[in-house]
Amino acid sequence: MTQALDAPTSKPRPVTRQPLAVFLGPLVLVELFSGVLQIYFSPVYASLAEKFGVGIGTLSWSLTGFTLASAISTPVFCKLGDVYGHRKILRIQVAVVATGSVLIAVAPSFSVLVMGRVLQGMFPAYLPLMFGLVRDRYGDDDTKRAISYLTSILIFGVVFGLVAVGFITRYTDGPTWALWLPAVGTIVALAGLLLVRGEKVERRTDLRVDWVGALMLGAGFAFLLLGISEGSDWGWTSGRVLGSLVLGIAILIAWTMVELRIDQPLADLRWLFKPHFVPIYIVGFCTYLAVLGGQVVGSTFMAAPSKVLGYGLSLSPFGISIWLAVTFFAMFLGVLSTAWLGNRIGFRTVMMIGAVMAAVGYLGLVFWHNSLGVVVVLTAIAVGGMGFIESSTRTLVVGGLREWEVSMGEGIYELSISLGPAVGSAVLGAILSANASKVHGLATEHGYRMSWLVMGGSCAIAAVVAIGFVISGRAKKAPTAG
Numbered sequence: 490m491t492q493a494l495d496a497p498t499s500k501p502r503p504v505t506r507q508p509l510a511v512f513l514g515p516l517v518l519v520e521l522f523s524g525v526l527q528i529y530f531s532p533v534y535a536s537l538a539e540k541f542g543v544g545i546g547t548l549s550w551s552l553t554g555f556t557l558a559s560a561i562s563t564p565v566f567c568k569l570g571d572v573y574g575h576r577k578i579l580r581i582q583v584a585v586v587a588t589g590s591v592l593i594a595v596a597p598s599f600s601v602l603v604m605g606r607v608l609q610g611m612f613p614a615y616l617p618l619m620f621g622l623v624r625d626r627y628g629d630d631d632t633k634r635a636i637s638y639l640t641s642i643l644i645f646g647v648v649f650g651l652v653a654v655g656f657i658t659r660y661t662d663g664p665t666w667a668l669w670l671p672a673v674g675t676i677v678a679l680a681g682l683l684l685v686r687g688e689k690v691e692r693r694t695d696l697r698v699d700w701v702g703a704l705m706l707g708a709g710f711a712f713l714l715l716g717i718s719e720g721s722d723w724g725w726t727s728g729r730v731l732g733s734l735v736l737g738i739a740i741l742i743a744w745t746m747v748e749l750r751i752d753q754p755l756a757d758l759r760w761l762f763k764p765h766f767v768p769i770y771i772v773g774f775c776t777y778l779a780v781l782g783g784q785v786v787g788s789t790f791m792a793a794p795s796k797v798l799g800y801g802l803s804l805s806p807f808g809i810s811i812w813l814a815v816t817f818f819a820m821f822l823g824v825l826s827t828a829w830l831g832n833r834i835g836f837r838t839v840m841m842i843g844a845v846m847a848a849v850g851y852l853g854l855v856f857w858h859n860s861l862g863v864v865v866v867l868t869a870i871a872v873g874g875m876g877f878i879e880s881s882t883r884t885l886v887v888g889g890l891r892e893w894e895v896s897m898g899e900g901i902y903e904l905s906i907s908l909g910p911a912v913g914s915a916v917l918g919a920i921l922s923a924n925a926s927k928v929h930g931l932a933t934e935h936g937y938r939m940s941w942l943v944m945g946g947s948c949a950i951a952a953v954v955a956i957g958f959v960i961s962g963r964a965k966k967a968p969t970a971g
Contacts, residue, residue, distance in 0.1 A: 509623075509631050513638060515681030516619050519583055520639050522674035523615050524646020526590065528817065529654045529671055530555075530606075531784045532809040533664035535792035538930025540663065541599040545930050546722060546922025549785050553718055553918055554603045556782065556911035558610030561707040563907045564756045566614035568698050575622040576682075579615070583679045586612050590672035594665070609671075613907050616643070636887075637828070640880060644821045648814050655810025664806065702755035705744040710908075713737030714915040722922060756904055766886065768958040770905040772840060773882050775951035776847050777906040779944035780875045782913020783851075785921065786940040787868065788813070790858070793931050800934040802861050812865050819869040823876020831881060836888070837962050840881040841955035846874025848952045852945030855938050871948070878951075882906075916943060 530537075530551065538548045570578040589608025596602035616639060623635040650670065657667040716733030723730045748754040791809045793801020804812065823843065831839050850871025857863045886902045917940050924936025932940075 509627060509635065512623070512626070513635060515678060515684075516622070516635075516639060517642050518678040518681055519579075519615060519675075520619070520642045521646040521649065522671050522678055523612055524643045524648075525650030525653070525674060526586070526609055526612065526671040527650075527781070528647045528784070528813070529650045529667065531788040531813055532651065532654050532806045533658065533667055534785055534788045535930050536658075536664045536806055537599075537602070538789075541602070542929065543599050544922065545785070545789065545925050545932050546718070546918060547599065548789075548930050549718065549914060549918025549921060550603050551599075551606050552782070552785055552914040553714060553911065555606040555610035556907070556914050557710055557714055558607045559613045560710060560904065560907040560911040561703070562611040563613045563617075563904050564706070565698070565703045566611070567617045567903070568755060570614070570618045570621055572698055575618045575625065579618045579622065580679070580682050582611060582614060582618070583675060583682060587672065587675040587679050590675050594668040594672045613903055616640070617903055636883075640883070641821075641824060644817075644824045644876070644879070647817050648821055651810045651814035651817060655807045655814070658806035658810065667806075697753055699748075699751065699753060699755040702744060702748055702751075705740055705747065706755065709737050709740035709744055710911065711737070712740065714911060717912075717915040718918050718922075720919050720923075756901060766901075768954050769840070769882050769885050770902060771954045772844055772878060772951040772958075773902060773906040774909040775947045775954075776844060776875055776878050777909035778913035778916075779847060779851055779947045780872060781910035783917055783940065783944045785914070786917055786937060786944070789921075789931050790937050791864070793926075794928070798926060798928065798931070798934070800859070800937075801931075802864065804861075812861070813868075815865060816869040816872045819873030820876035820879065823873045824880050827877055827880035827884070830877075831884060835959075835962070836881045836884050837955070837959045839877050840885065841952065841959050843874040843877030843881065844948060844952040844955040846877070847871045848874075848945055848948035850874065850945075851941050851948055854941040855945065858937070858941075874948075913944075913947070 534548060534551075537543075537551070538545065566578055566582050586609050589605045589611070592605030593602055593609060594605075596605060619639055620636060623631070627635070653670055654667045657670065658664060661667070712733045714737075716730045716737060719733075720730050745758060748756060748758050788809055790800075791802045791804045791812065792806075793803070795801045795803045802808075827836075827839055847870075850867045850869070853867040853870070854864065857867065883902065920939050920943065921932040921936050924933045924939065925931075926933050926936075
């Protein structure tokens with residue numbers, strides 16, 4: 490992420506003759522399959538547990554490894570983009586993700602699949618790098634349009650991925666061919682990035698990457714999430730669990746102290762203490778923890794055979810794909826309507842509505858989950874609220890920054906929302922593992938209820954923070970109006 494400057498630097502933009510639509514072509518393709526890879530595992534989690542013969546606790550590592558890599562790699566790739574150029578680093582990043590996607594598709598064992606998921610999880614810096622790439626070459630109006638296009642295509646990719654995986658699994662044997670979808674798409678997108686060339690821009694030569702900080706961040710979260718994920722298997726009071734938790738927390742505390750003292754930190758943590766941004770980061774962290782960190786919860790419950798277990802929806806991968814696509818279409822609508830609503834009632838209010846919807850949806854599932862219609866409606870409410878948060882939070886972050894601060898501020902936000910799913914997948918995986926059912930890859934009904942309670946509680950915290958943010962904003966305006 491970009492180092493903050495005391496004063497704006499005037500960086501001449503190249504005179505470009507390339508239309509914005511042409512320039513965005515390969516970026517749109519990358520973002521489309523970025524949306525696909527974020528969700529395409531959800532319909533096949535139960536099938537993968539059966540294929541590799543793993544329990545639900547082990548299965549959760551396919552999501553925990555993915556989200557952990559996202560959290561660690563985001564600030565690294567953002568900073569690399571500032572130092573070496575956004576286009577160059579974006580190409581490298583897409584190549585890494587493509588490699589991970591291919592590794593997943595050909596994985597002979599579950600451990601190899603998790604390794605591929607770790608590489609595939611290094612995608613969240615796509616958007617910050619793309620924003621920087623466009624901003625360096627075009628004006629403010631074009632940059633705003635580009636942000637809107639790329640964010641919308643990301644959400645569309647989520648829906649497209651679910652529908653495509655559904656039909657692939659319906660007409661093929663098992664999940665194997667579905668796993669090739671993001672691999673092929675990302676390789677094609679990488680070819681587009683390599684073939685399309687554009688104008689070069691001048692870069693600062695005094696920037697450097699805090700590699701020590703990156704290693705400390707990765708080690709800290711790895712030990713912390715390892716302790717949380719394995720607590721139910723190793724025993725919460727065992728030396729291995731307590732040692733992992735203590736060591737992880739100690740490393741993260743040391744990392745924080747180092748980052749606050751060096752000139753060019755991996756992530757400028759001073760941003761986390763700015764009053765305007767703290768509530769936004771909390772809302773993003775808490776809702777992403779539930780919606781993306783809880784993918785295993787929703788998909789395995791939908792697959793659970795009700796005649797055998799007495800609960801679940803007995804859906805095939807095709808059924809899971811289609812119904813999840815319906816719920817995530819609600820997110821797509823939320824993203825599309827955020828700008829219109831925000832201009833009329835304020836983006837803080839839109840964010841608050843989204844957090845309340847997410848809390849209502851997940852807490853509702855704790856009590857009502859025996860009917861497909863009810864589960865779909867409540868999940869759509871929660872995920873639709875996430876759509877409001879997806880756009881409103883980024884708008885609030887960018888709107889509160891000066892021009893030369895956008896890259897760093899947006900990068901810090903992306904880091905905060907990447908940490909949410911990493912923590913969520915580990916915590917929820919531990920809950921599901923502690924409540925494993927007699928069927929491989931599934932949990933007991935109590936385990937699912939506890940998971941939804943945690944997800945709803947996390948979103949309720951986000952709602953309380955968002956409500957306070959709205960009230961504080963109105964309180965600031967009141968004296969001015971008077």
